[in-house]
Amino acid sequence: MANLKDLAEHLGLSQATVSRALNGYSTVNAETRRKVQEAARLLNYRPNTSARRLATGRAGAFGLVLEQSDNLLNDPHFVDFLSGFTQELAAQDLDVVLTSAEGLATYRRYASTSKVDGFVISAPKVKDARVAALTEMAFPFVVHGQTEADAPYAFYDIANERAFLDATRLLLNLGHRRIALINGPADTMFARQRLDGFHKALAEKGLPPDPRLIHHATMSEDEGYALTRQLFAGSEAPTAILCSSTLQTLGLTRRLREEGLEMGRDVSVISHDDGLSSMKTENFSVPLTVTRAPIREAGQEIARMLVALGNGASVETQQKTAPVELIVRASTSAAPQE
Amino acid sequence: MANLKDLAEHLGLSQATVSRALNGYSTVNAETRRKVQEAARLLNYRPNTSARRLATGRAGAFGLVLEQSDNLLNDPHFVDFLSGFTQELAAQDLDVVLTSAEGLATYRRYASTSKVDGFVISAPKVKDARVAALTEMAFPFVVHGQTEADAPYAFYDIANERAFLDATRLLLNLGHRRIALINGPADTMFARQRLDGFHKALAEKGLPPDPRLIHHATMSEDEGYALTRQLFAGSEAPTAILCSSTLQTLGLTRRLREEGLEMGRDVSVISHDDGLSSMKTENFSVPLTVTRAPIREAGQEIARMLVALGNGASVETQQKTAPVELIVRASTSAAPQE
Numbered sequence: 001m002a003n004l005k006d007l008a009e010h011l012g013l014s015q016a017t018v019s020r021a022l023n024g025y026s027t028v029n030a031e032t033r034r035k036v037q038e039a040a041r042l043l044n045y046r047p048n049t050s051a052r053r054l055a056t057g058r059a060g061a062f063g064l065v066l067e068q069s070d071n072l073l074n075d076p077h078f079v080d081f082l083s084g085f086t087q088e089l090a091a092q093d094l095d096v097v098l099t100s101a102e103g104l105a106t107y108r109r110y111a112s113t114s115k116v117d118g119f120v121i122s123a124p125k126v127k128d129a130r131v132a133a134l135t136e137m138a139f140p141f142v143v144h145g146q147t148e149a150d151a152p153y154a155f156y157d158i159a160n161e162r163a164f165l166d167a168t169r170l171l172l173n174l175g176h177r178r179i180a181l182i183n184g185p186a187d188t189m190f191a192r193q194r195l196d197g198f199h200k201a202l203a204e205k206g207l208p209p210d211p212r213l214i215h216h217a218t219m220s221e222d223e224g225y226a227l228t229r230q231l232f233a234g235s236e237a238p239t240a241i242l243c244s245s246t247l248q249t250l251g252l253t254r255r256l257r258e259e260g261l262e263m264g265r266d267v268s269v270i271s272h273d274d275g276l277s278s279m280k281t282e283n284f285s286v287p288l289t290v291t292r293a294p295i296r297e298a299g300q301e302i303a304r305m306l307v308a309l310g311n312g313a314s315v316e317t318q319q320k321t322a323p324v325e326l327i328v329r330a331s332t333s334a335a336p337q338e
Numbered sequence: 339m340a341n342l343k344d345l346a347e348h349l350g351l352s353q354a355t356v357s358r359a360l361n362g363y364s365t366v367n368a369e370t371r372r373k374v375q376e377a378a379r380l381l382n383y384r385p386n387t388s389a390r391r392l393a394t395g396r397a398g399a400f401g402l403v404l405e406q407s408d409n410l411l412n413d414p415h416f417v418d419f420l421s422g423f424t425q426e427l428a429a430q431d432l433d434v435v436l437t438s439a440e441g442l443a444t445y446r447r448y449a450s451t452s453k454v455d456g457f458v459i460s461a462p463k464v465k466d467a468r469v470a471a472l473t474e475m476a477f478p479f480v481v482h483g484q485t486e487a488d489a490p491y492a493f494y495d496i497a498n499e500r501a502f503l504d505a506t507r508l509l510l511n512l513g514h515r516r517i518a519l520i521n522g523p524a525d526t527m528f529a530r531q532r533l534d535g536f537h538k539a540l541a542e543k544g545l546p547p548d549p550r551l552i553h554h555a556t557m558s559e560d561e562g563y564a565l566t567r568q569l570f571a572g573s574e575a576p577t578a579i580l581c582s583s584t585l586q587t588l589g590l591t592r593r594l595r596e597e598g599l600e601m602g603r604d605v606s607v608i609s610h611d612d613g614l615s616s617m618k619t620e621n622f623s624v625p626l627t628v629t630r631a632p633i634r635e636a637g638q639e640i641a642r643m644l645v646a647l648g649n650g651a652s653v654e655t656q657q658k659t660a661p662v663e664l665i666v667r668a669s670t671s672a673a674p675q676e
Binding site for chain 1: 399404416417420421424425427428433434435436437438439453557558559560563585588589592595596615616617618621622623
């Protein structure tokens with residue numbers, strides 16, 4: 001296996017010329033490029049990645065920083081996202097660089113040292129400091145979700161507000177009036193969007209929101225369980241619950257069973273469904289009515305957007321809000337007669 | 339912000355000398371090293387990662403290739419592994435490079451182009467071709483689990499055989515004789531090890547294994563459900579079930595409920611528990627008896643092993659089999675009287 005030096009010596013050319021020829025630079029004439037490429041084949045030349053990256057100025061990788069404080073990695077949804085993201089990039093010979101950190105320092109360092117060509121910003125806050133910092137550095141990134149920002153930025157979001165508006169309307173049309181919301185963390189944008197949709201639907205019926213029925217929590221089985229217990233502890237228990245993730249709904253299901261309540265008869269439930277491959281909402285004891293948007297597609301689409309930005313696309317052309325399906329199954333029914 | 343060229347010009351030294359000084363090479367004398375480092379601070383020098391990596395010959399990253407055929411990424415267990423692995427490396431300023439591929443070509447290419455300094459081999463087969471290939475290339479790797487190999491290799495495994503031996507013994511001591519096993523995929527080493535433990539315990543009581551009670555499947559809720567249905571469809575239903583993952587046990591639980599069977603009374607169940615943060619086995623409707631080994635620790639330990647190999651440790655010093663706890667909760671009880 002030949003390296004760049006071997007190849008340059010064999011051809012009687014400088015290493016710089018050989019490198020440029022291999023990378024298709026037009027400053028090297030076509031005949032030389034052809035000769036170099038033929039020799040590279042004959043001598044079984046393998047480029048050193050670091051050398052090639054130094055020559056092209058590209059890392060050939062996109063970064064994802066796992067924040068230790070948010071529980072992204074406690075979350076099976078994230079696996080499906082990562083699967084779509086990694087496969088889409090791998091098809092173009094591009095890598096995913098993962099690291100784990102707190103705060104902005106890692107983003108700045110990876111950008112300034114060309115470790116990656118761009119970032120995914122996961123689980124954006126309502127006003128996300130990472131977005132402001134990367135915009136100021138003019139470093140490419142795509143937000144998975146949206147945030148409040150002063151300048152346009154690339155993002156892939158799902159229609160969270162619309163989805164929870166439609167889901168709440170369905171429950172209202174079934175006659176429910178005491179509807180609870182088990183939402184994502186209060187500081188995330190998607191939770192804000194879902195709360196807005198929920199409020200809008202209530203407002204359409206002239207119903208004021210009841211703060212005792214609205215809760216924010218992480219996407220875990222435990223939290224779904226604990227909040228459902230809390231909801232049924234008081235005298236004003238809900239007749240319907242909207243839940244922001246399949247895992248929370250799993251805990252909710254456990255608690256309803258302990259309360260002796262049957263989902264779809266005593267309590268109506270609508271869950272958000274990220275299309276998880278490991279746990280299907282149609283397979284719950286009572287098949288779930290869901291707002292559904294496969295998170296795997298978000299991973300694929302964000303990969304494509306990052307590549308597009310790298311190829312010079314403007315951020316304004318890389319903004320997408322995907323629709324969310326409302327799928328009605330057995331966990332929703334008419335409100336019990338009082 | 340100064341680059342290497344700026345710094346070299348400022349100091350009147352060659353770029354090679356400055357680079358070596360910054361990377362602490364002893365071929366540059368101490369006084370020059372000191373001068374270079376001081377100037378780097380003053381001029382706010384940021385190394386280009388590709389350049390530094392070219393100089394040191396290290397990628398500063400370890401690779402994990404997601405095989406498209408095995409469903410590693412359908413698996414929430416993998417998230418906890420990745421979390422431990424990434425955080426441990428990040429603490430040492432090392433990255434994780436993820437890609438997705440089939441077969442050995444990617445391993446060869448990443449190794450030969452120095453994209454990474456070593457690999458994790460996940461979900462090894464009974465005789466794993468990746469291990470043979472990387473051993474032949476003398477490229478560093480740590481296997482998460484074990485495989486049949488001709489030469490020693492670095493690995494981190496858990497005591498799968500012992501765990502399932504102990505679990506089966508517990509069920510036998512409770513008087514169970516028709517014990518089913520819902521195992522991992524038949525071609526994986528961990529499933530083979532668990533089957534061996536199961537067989538040994540039966541043999542100790544002089545019981546022949548019943549092939550109708552032994553099944554191999556992927557680690558999903560669906561499979562746990564389908565196999566449990568199958569187990570109770572015939573006339574020779576089991577009184578106890580060993581299950582290889584929390585997700586399979588989730589499906590098993592769903593099916594037992596549909597069968598009108600109560601776990602811990604009508605049917606005893608022991609599940610393997612990877613210590614998932616998103617779904618806890620003590621929170622199942624009937625708290626589960628489990629064989630427990632947190633997969634997050636595997637991620638951390640394998641990260642440390644890869645770093646050690648990179649620093650020259652021999653593979654023989656990087657071999658570890660972690661113990662597995664048997665935790666008895668409410669899902670196991672004495673076999674029903676016939």
